[in-house]
Amino acid sequence: MTRVLTLDSMNPNVKRVEYAVRGPIVQRAVQIEKELKEGAKKPFTEVIKANIGDAHAMGQKPITFFRQVLALCSYPALLEDSKFPEDAKQRARRILEACGGHSIGAYSASQGIECIRQDVARYIEKRDGGIPSNPDNIYLSTGASDAIVTILKLLVCGEGRDRTGVMISIPQYPLYSAALADLGAVQINYYLDEDNCWSLNITELRRALSAAREHCNPRVLCIINPGNPTGQVQSRQCIEDVIRFAKEEHLFLMADEVYQDNVYAEGCQFHSFKKVLFEMGPEYSNTVEMASFHSTSKCYMGECGFRGGYMEVINLDPEVKAQLIKLVSVRLCPPVPGQALLDLVVNPPQPDEPSYATFMKERTAVLSALAEKARLTEQIFNTVPGITCNPVQGAMYTFPRITLPQKAIDKAKELGLVPDMFYCMRLLDEEGICLVPGSGFGQREGTYHFRMTILPPTEKLKVVLQKIREFQLRFTQEFS
């Protein structure tokens, strides 16, 4: 029988999609977990998945207030229950009133519930020291990924040399390369400067852009700040330079700012692209086109499963806006529980409200533990021969460089694996630790890395770091 749909007859763009964060190494990890469950003997008793920024899976507890409101929204009979604090009930009532039939089971407007978009706008204004934000420019989304793909879909077109080129950092978060492959866009790599704490260098942007202009039509510049997988936090100066570059070179800016609350290093601070843009004056704030993305999945809440998020668009052509609204309406609406959660993130308990103290305690506990783990990770890795690691200034990952012996590189090639995949597979098999090879994010030719989340609880993280240390020594010895 010949099938209608085969590897040969399917959409070739989909074949080109790669997504390392959930790639073969994770499939192997799931398999090992199954074997352990079935009683298999291994040198370890559990698989520690440090491959993905999935805070709750690593034991982080949800913020009590958020979940109380979500329970109230799900089952409004609880609004009569005296066990729930009044501020939680007030939030739930307000969300329910904004829902069709007062139910989170109704579709919302495709752009998102209006009062939540208003809350998001107020949150952005507060974050950016009063620079105005218009709720009409806010689009709620199914996680940040959804909004990123939607904006790229509007932008990517043309054929041959006119095909839209999109500049992305290397290393990058593989959603970008996957979306570009899927849309058939031209991926334009610009390399972050590992020797300078993964900073973004305008000279490198220029190099990448002029090389790309030979064969495509570059129209978009994507930035991830704080960085994923590289954990750097951009300086205000650098953001200004990037904005100036985008204006000069007529590029649409996409600012992925989902880690905006995850900044740990002393002297580092999160500057939103929007704020810097507006502080640069009307010459910039009236002209540079931009979309900024945020999510409920990261920061201190880590609510990945709810798939909540938003984007703010700046200087988007009104006719394109109408097209954007039409496009998002085809999928009806983002999940309403995720919208409700987002509302709580942008409108958390205030100092005069009963839930404030607990909320602040929980929030601070998560963020200070992350800061401590960021410090610990850098410190321990840098004591290991063959591993060098930049400071984890922000986000929730470290992307250390590993020196692999030539014999290991040869062995990997023999097995048909890229060398850092070989390294990570061995680490998984021998120590039960699941990381993502650097090749999944992109890296300079001849260098090798892995991405590890700093999310495991401190004590477990120490064990993980110790195990990687031992593995690295053993591996180096084996192939020397």
Added chain:
Amino acid sequence: MTRVLTLDSMNPNVKRVEYAVRGPIVQRAVQIEKELKEGAKKPFTEVIKANIGDAHAMGQKPITFFRQVLALCSYPALLEDSKFPEDAKQRARRILEACGGHSIGAYSASQGIECIRQDVARYIEKRDGGIPSNPDNIYLSTGASDAIVTILKLLVCGEGRDRTGVMISIPQYPLYSAALADLGAVQINYYLDEDNCWSLNITELRRALSAAREHCNPRVLCIINPGNPTGQVQSRQCIEDVIRFAKEEHLFLMADEVYQDNVYAEGCQFHSFKKVLFEMGPEYSNTVEMASFHSTSKCYMGECGFRGGYMEVINLDPEVKAQLIKLVSVRLCPPVPGQALLDLVVNPPQPDEPSYATFMKERTAVLSALAEKARLTEQIFNTVPGITCNPVQGAMYTFPRITLPQKAIDKAKELGLVPDMFYCMRLLDEEGICLVPGSGFGQREGTYHFRMTILPPTEKLKVVLQKIREFQLRFTQEFS
């Protein structure tokens, strides 16, 4: 200033997308609602939105058991609360145990939580009289729309005469035409037979297919059963014929079965494509490639806001399956609250459980009210001169044909509107009733229709039907 992204420079496929269910008429309805809120005087006091299958927005109450479990999953401290029935707690515990860190805030597997996929498979087996279903063939999704677009994305490729053609019914649900425009596929229209209760005629399929073969590569046949917007329920014989046709013509079958519990007419019964396929014997069940779609948004639960759904794939090439898993992993996972809800839909309270009686009462109340409203709608519309209406055998819509006077058609053309859009706009302005013009779904040249949901509560529906009756008489008189 010249923008990077303008109507001229944007992706032309997105421009071609249309989605009538949330189109200009709904935007006008939202505007009128705002005007009413601000105190504007109108011939009505509220806008009744009968444009979209949004049950809760129309006042339908959620199923108590479902929402209890969702509240427990959201805020597990409630598991200690004696007010919640034991079966709800048991379901919640089981779902939480299947979540990373026992939290619905963790990402799930991209294909969906394994134990939920198992429950879905068992549900399908029971529905189909024991025909086996493999959890590996189940993919949870963000509503049915998400899964439909995903499968189309795998299938659509080629250029020029090799471009993939996709057969869709006319009238159709505009998700299909929108997705095909977005993907740049060739839309192949086959017309349902209005004179025979919107039945599907194989001769018409053949006509459409052979015409399309002149200019594209038809590879997919989409069926919606029970029908949206047309409300018909396909006979077993018709489904057999369609399957035979798909096999003969080497087409991939997409069966949109989201209204599978919404069957009202006497003598009508829902037959799943999967069941009929397997009953036709191995010659068919081992060869015909198919995907079937279901959702939490319709049936008796109407939980649209949660964006839950699944698809089952049959005879999908194993290599393509691997590509499918890779593709869905880029979006990480479907919303976990929607997955949890889906689990309850496929695994509701059983006769020996404490919540069974209430669950059955609530479920039956919704479905019998819908059956009554389906009957009422057909009956009343068919008494109105100029409106003819097929029985609403299933789903939740009626798609009556309206006879428009030539003067009204001329007037519409003068205003640059398609005639049934003109009709619906006038109805909205004069009576505050929001319907979708038939042109948004497609219809035979020279015929006019509208789609109306039967979801308003019975008493309100009677008022709506009466108002449409009066409007139709007035409108006909005005343009005679």
